[in-house]
Amino acid sequence: MQRLLTRFSQATPYLVTITAALFFAFELMQLHMMNAIAPMVMKDLNLNAANFGLLNSSYLLADVIFLIPAGMILDRYSTRKVIIIAMLLCILGTFSLAMAPTFALACLARFVSGIGNAFCFLSLVMLISTWFEPKKHAFMIGLVITIGMFGGFVAQAPFSALAEMLSWRNALIVDGFIGIAILALVIALVYDKEAKKKELLPSAQTFFHEFKTCLVNRQNITCGLYTSFMNMPLMIIGAVYGSLFLTQVHGLNLPQASFVISMICVGTIIGSPIFGWLGDNVWNKKGLMAVASFGSIILFSMIMMLSSQTLLSLMTLFLFLGVFTSGQVLGYPLITESAPKKLVGTSMGISAVIIMGLPMFLGPLAGKIMDRLSSINPQTGATVFHHESFYTAFLIFPIGFFIALLLTFVVREKKRFTLLKKA
Structure with missing residues (x-):
């Protein structure tokens, strides 16, 4: 009996973290589903590409506004309670988007979901930092990203098929009920390792001192930039313009395009725990980050330069792009350890x-x-995006990967694990 209790106690951190990671999966569904239903939403709400980009950016705007307050709240209050409130906001935003009759209300609904998302990944990092010792941080962050990417995968081809069968609005209603089910699991299984002392809101002087301490830490800026540049294919291609690129340049239908884009998520599912484990156990994180950014440059250049590609070749390229860009997982433990x-x-x-x-x-x-x-197509009046449209717009990705490669030379790492040391 005692042995059974010991094993359960050892499994508790994993149970708590994996359950909370379902929230991350739900949030990535909200982010990536817009790519899968892009043509339907643009037609229904009469949007051009720029307006559709603004609709998606309203989600990210809420993130940017609330991320720093989210971090300070999580430093002071129960992570469990924060996750529950954040999930309620995400679910509210999902149902609201399903019923939004106008572009403005759709943006507002996405903004509400984005507020909840601001607390999502930070909450997971806080749980990992309290439930696990530092030598396991990179692997556990990689594991929760892997779980989250299942949400990103479901939001592509499966969600596109659901939207075509039910309509995009009814598909969002189903999505909202999935969120309610995950919320029930979070309430039942997620809790804090230790109760945080209740603190009064910090004084203005304390607030600015803590904020300045974190802001002048170069590691927070360099790792943030590296992770952002490596994450952009997921955030922009996977969430917004990927289906348009594949349908209009490569002639795929929407389900095929969504499936190809989902390969980025599959690659991230494969690559995140691998990079996390290697960073913790075998090789130094900086070297792995450099390999990841260099490989991403090569793969994305192949995607854009090879104009005549089969469905299989596109799937393969996007899969390996997901694997290499998942090297961004190594930026997070470098932030927490410093x-x-x-x-x-x-x-x-x-x-x-x-x-x-x-x-x-x-x-x-x-x-x-x-x-x-x-x-403009003179016969249908529809907007046509040519190869050069995407080629020019997507230059931001290889440029970003190159900047990420340069940043690996200035990132600091406290400990390096090498094969010689392991021996």
């Missing part, structure tokens, strides 16, 4: 503003470039 223990949430919040803020600006910018280089 932060004071009581300011882990605030440090992650500052980095997350960068991670989410860049896609918020670059997504609409890509849309404006695409609109400027597009044409």
